[in-house]
Amino acid sequence: MDYKQQVTDALVPTLTDLTPDEIKTKIEQPKTSKQGDLAFPTFTLAKIMHKAPQMIAGEIVEKIDQSNFEKVVAMGPYVNFFFKKAAFSADILGQVLTDGADFGNAKIGEQGQVPIDMSSPNIAKPISMGHLRSTVIGNSLANILTKIDYKPVKINHLGDWGTQFGKLITAYKMWGSEAEVKADPINNLLKYYVRFHKEDVDHPEMDDVARDWFKKLENGDEEALALWKWFRSESLKAFKKIYERLDIDFDSFKGEAFYNDKMDEIVDILESKGLLHESQGAEVVDLSKYDLNPALIKKSDGATLYITRDLAAALYRKRTYDFVQSLYVVGNEQTNHFKQLKAVLKEMGFDWSDQIHHIPFGLITQGGKKLSTRSGRVILLDKVLDDAVALAHKQIEEKNPDLADKDAVADAVGIGAVVFHDLKNERMNNFDFNLEEVVRFEGETGPYVQYAHARAESILRKAGSPAIAADGQALSDPAAWDTLKLLSEFPTIVVRASDEYEPSVVAKYAIHLAKAFNKYYGNTKILVEDDELHARLALVKSVSIVLKEALRLLGVKAPDEM
RNA sequence: GUCAUGGUAGCUCAACUGGAUAGAGCAUCCGCCUUCUAAGCGGAGGGUUGUGAGUUCAAGUCUCACUCGUGACACCA
Incomplete structure (x- = not known):
């Protein structure tokens, strides 16, 4: 209606x-x-x-x-x-109960494919809080887009190429050992990398060695390539463990290296269209008519750059997926890069450059300072998740010590808190990392929403999990009104979240619905035998369905008990 | 300096895209478990929406100027 x-x-x-x-x-x-x-x-x-x-x-x-x-x-x-409350409630409860988790689905995307460039950690570096944003925003957008009939393709564009591998190989050969790397790949590789940057201040000649190693790598030097492969596979193993904890999977792990042999075509096209100019020994595309700096396609030593690979990746994705949109969930500090990328594609005559959307997000800082792997100022995601889960365990022991599946619930609540916290505010907001804030379980948090859902499920269990008719559940109680209306808004919320590429729209909605339901729950006795008992149970069931679905869209689990 | 992005309660953030008395959470204070999970509910205090002009019946929201924060600004990604 x-x-x-x-x-x-x-x-x-x-x-x-x-x-x-x-x-x-x-x-x-x-x-x-x-x-x-x-x-x-x-x-x-x-x-x-x-x-x-x-x-x-x-x-x-x-x-x-x-x-x-x-x-x-x-x-x-x-x-x-x-x-009219009775008619309205019968209408909306009927829709939710009939559709179940499909409530809010829409036929908007017409199965159009949408690659989403997301997460994209760098090989040989740990996944930090900084990567979490791209990962969970991308994952949530994929869920939301699926719900409205798009076909997202989650691409983990690994940072597995570039001059930092020259540095890493150099550092490894100076101070590293196979045994160390095998024992603890990420941490030890990171250790070498950080040390390189420390010593490189007094020994700038190290940079030349590093550049040389990267050059060798690009030319297919056996030793360089073997080390690179090894670093890559060890890192990927560690990454996958974290993705498993977050319950996020990818459709592609094609990183930058994959495009290594696909850049010549880009350069050829640019040359044939007369777009490539020499400037200070480098090959650039002039973008002054877009009010942008020139795009550096090749360095003066002939090596390629980030944008060259991204151009190849954009073209590859268009050919492979024939996308209707192509999203890049990447920090807002790269806004210029994506403007350049789109501008160069446009110059190349690819009108689909308009389908490329950069989905920027704000920076996570610590103590007001930008996180930096080089300087060793990192917040390890694994550690944050560990802390959150441990705290969730503690809460369970205090509040519900008889709970059946404590480990699974602690995981869902702890990790849910961290993920929800990252998604509840507008993407563009910066935020200063504060562990207490991130793993909070009270107030407007993931666990608050999970708790509302668990309460709803608990009532349904107490009621004997009765079959609830989808039709004719008229609920005239004014106390239920705000909850009913919020239920009816869910489909609009899903569309708005996708229009704005804003998972926070869904997160805020989940909080509002949980709040309305908790208020209802706190002030109304649901399990009493009267005319509206079944209508109240229909409401409880509907709330449970929609809260669970909203959390699912965010990539957060909804345990039935907690 | 140029461009981008932000400035709303002590702190973290909302405000359905121009509408009614600017709302939540945290923190502080008070009340509620012999009733469905107190990770909850109810209540109190807390505001010149950075500053100044303009447009409009109506501005936190749009325009302009100024100001403060953050980020980017060709051989990193």
Whole structure:
């Protein structure tokens, strides 16, 4: 049922000065239920009708056919519509119970493929809190897009190429050992890398050695290649453990190295179109007409750069997936890079450059400073997850020591807290890392939402998990009203989240729904035998379904007990 | 310096894209477990929405200027 349309239909006969479309776009949702369920502001009519908005509102109310509403009242300059609660609740509960987890699905994407460049950690470096954002935002967007009928392709564009491998090989050959790397690959490789950057300050000649090693690597030198492969596979093993903890998988691990042999074509195209110019010994594409710095395609020593590989990757993805959109979930400090990328593609004559979207996000800092692997200032994601799970364990021992599957629940709650925390605010917000904040279980957090869901499930168990009819669950209790209305908003929320590429829209919705339900739960006894018992259980079941689905879209689990 | 992005309660953030008395959480204080999970519920205090102008019936939201923070600014990614 389209309630906005219903309100529009009621208004049309009373408002001959406006078209139905104009009326519909002006209808808004009041801030609180006290002001009704939908409202029509009369300000714009004041000019046309030469009357005070309050008067117009009053006149509309007198003329309007109220039969489809509980009541229609004029409140100041607004005409406020109150829905019939019984009919509305039967309608929305019926939809949720019939559709189950599919509630909110939409046929928008028409199966169009959408590669999502996400996570993309660097080989030989640990996954830090910084990578978490790209990983969980990308994963959530993939879930949301799937829900509205797109086909996302999760691509982990590993940082497995570039001059840092020259440095790493150099460092390994100076101080490293096979035994050390085997024992603890990531940490020891990182140790070499950090030491390289420390000593390199006093010994700049090390940079030349490193450059040389990378050059060898690009030319297929056996020793360099063997070391590179080894570093890569060891790192990937460690990464996969973390992805497993987050319950996130990828459709592709094609990293930068994969495009190593696909850059010549890019350079050829650029040359044939006369776009490549020499500047200070390097090969660049001039982008001054886009107000951008030139894109550096080849360094003066002939080696390629980040953007060269990204151009090859963009073209490869277009050919492989014939995408309708191509997303890059990458920090906002790379905004210029993606502007350049799109501009160069456009210059190359690829009109699909418009389908490429950079999904930027804010920086995580510590003590106000940017995290930096080189300087060793890192927050290890594994450690944060460990801390969160340990804290969840502690909470379970305090609050629910008889819980059956403690380990699984502690994982779901601890990791859920961390993931939810990363998704609940707008992408672009920076945030300073604070462990206590991240692993908080009270207030507007992941565990708060999980708890509301677990309470709902608990009631259903206590009720004997009865079969609940999808039809005719009329619930007229005003205490349930806010929860019912929130349930009805879920489909809109999903679409908005995808339009804005904002998982936080879903996270905030989940908090609102959990809050409304907790309030209802705290003030209303659900399990009492009366006429509306089944309708209340239908509400509880619906809340459980939608909370679980909202959390799933965020990549957070919803245990039935906690 | 140029561009980008932000400035809302002590702290962290909302505000349905221009609408009604700017709302939550944390922290502080008070109340609620012999009733479905207290990871909860109810209540109190806390605001010149960075500053100044402008557009509008209406501005946290749009325009301009200024200001502070952060980031990027060709041989890193």
